[in-house]
Amino acid sequence: MALSVPAIMKTTAARLSALYLLLFALCAVLLVLYMTSLSVRMLTAQTQETINDEVLGLARAYQRGGLPLLVRVVEQRSRQPGANLYLIADANGQILTGNVQSLEPGVIEAEGWTTEPFSYRRFGEGELERQRNPVSDPNEPAQSEVQAEGEKGHNAVALVLRLPNQMIMLVGRDLGEPERFRAVIRRALMLALGMMGVGGLLIWFFVGRAALKRIDSVSEASRRIMGGDLSGRLPVTGAGDEFDRLSENLNSMLARIATLNEGLKQVSDNIAHDLKTPLTRLRNRAEATLSGKHNTSGYRQALEGTIAESDQLIKTFNAILMISRLEAGYSSESTTRVDLAAAVHDVVELYEPVAEEGGVTLETSVQGSFLVDGNRELIGQALSNIVDNAIKYSTDSTSRPTVRVTLERIGSEIRLAVSDNGQGIPDDVDRARVTERFVRLEKSRSQPGSGLGLSLAKAIMTFHNGRLELLPGNPGLSVVMSFPGREDR
Secondary structure, eight states, X not given: OOOOHHHHHTSHHHHHHHHHHHHHHHHHHHHHHHHHHHHHHHHHHHHHHHHHHHHHHHHHHHHHHHHHHHHHHHHHHHTSTTOOEEEEEOTTOOEEEESEEEEOTTTTTSOEEOSSOEEEEETTHHHHHHHHSXXXXXXXXXXXXXXXXXXXSEEEEXXXXXXXXXXXXXXXXXXXXXXHHHHHHHHHHHHHHHHHHHHHHHHIIIIIHHHHHHHHHHHHHHHHHHTTOTTOOOOOOSOOSHHHHHHHHHHHHHHHHHHHHHHHHHHHHHHHXXXXXXXXXXXXXXXXXXXXXXXXXXXXXXXXXXXXXXXXXXXXXXXXXXXXXXXXXXXXXXXXXXXXXXXXXXXXXXHHHHHHHTTOEEEEEEOSOOEEEXXXXXXXXXXXXXXXXXXXXXXXXXXXXXXXXXXXXXXXXXXXEEEEOSOOOOOHXXXXXXXXXXXXXXXXXXXXXXXXXXXXXXHHHHHTTOEEEEEEOSSSEEEEEEEEOOOOO
């Protein structure tokens, strides 16, 4: 989608890019200015040191041979390639010898180092310039010509000395090298800033626009989800970047929310359907008791039946609350080290009379003692529900009904399995549905129960970071509780 420049600058990505570009440009300018200033100072110090050495050499020549030897040395050095600036003038400033043809006014009037760089022309450059550009007025004053020529010349620094005979000697050095260095640095700076600007635009065009498009797609998906479409998901490109990680986490959260909402809907429907029957029985029993003539024993028996039905309803609601708390990841139950072998022994001992009364053989196979981090009461309740179901539904077996409880370690997991040889659940879809709340595959509802046992067991295993699996037993059904193993120290 097209955005105007003010709209683009309102985005975080564009503002960060602009700030980083400004920061880099400022740092580059400061660095270049510092390096340029440092280099110029170093070159200036080197220039002054060179001039001082030249002055010392000329001073020794003057001491040995006076002015004639000094003039010969100056003329000799002036003709060398890349020579420094040499000038000897009389007391009035008239140039006598050297390689300097003209200076800007006032340079040789003060003794010592020149305070500012001055303009000059080397010997012969003025004549060449006049040949290229003839002067229209040959009667122009000489001083003006010298000044004009000086202003058009080169820049230099020099040391001006007064000789004992009041003659003036100037030794200097051209500043062309530092100036050229400064120009190179300036061009490099402009090129670097230009490349940074172009690079910033390219990065924004190829990276920033892509990020903005992804943010727009996330916003669009979020609007659809807020509109009520919980099946919508945030886009994931597969790049594995922070946008994908954020989208994956939010998608997992949305999937969890959708599951909880669906579970809440199912619970509401199932409560309205499955709890209607016991409430209707309570009402009918109370109505029948009131409409008939009963003695004290009859009324007492009716009240006891009502209490029993009420207790069953309370147990159902307690199971619903426990499942909701465990599925939400919140429970007031504390966790400790639990010995699964001891928990199996207690549950089997509790259900042996029930199994014996129903003609069911209850067997155990526990291979050692296994410790897990969990809550003993919750694990015992889950195992009790599973064993109770196995005993109830193994009575349909064509052979001798048998329920077998096994505990063993397989790989990194500790598996607690309860198997029976009843009819089982041959359909894979039914095995997945039976762990949902209030789901009972028995159409006749001849067996007592509310359809919450396996759902509670599944919630308990989720609370313990484990899983509950229903596997075909051929014949029968095998319910497996898989706990993550732990290293005992």
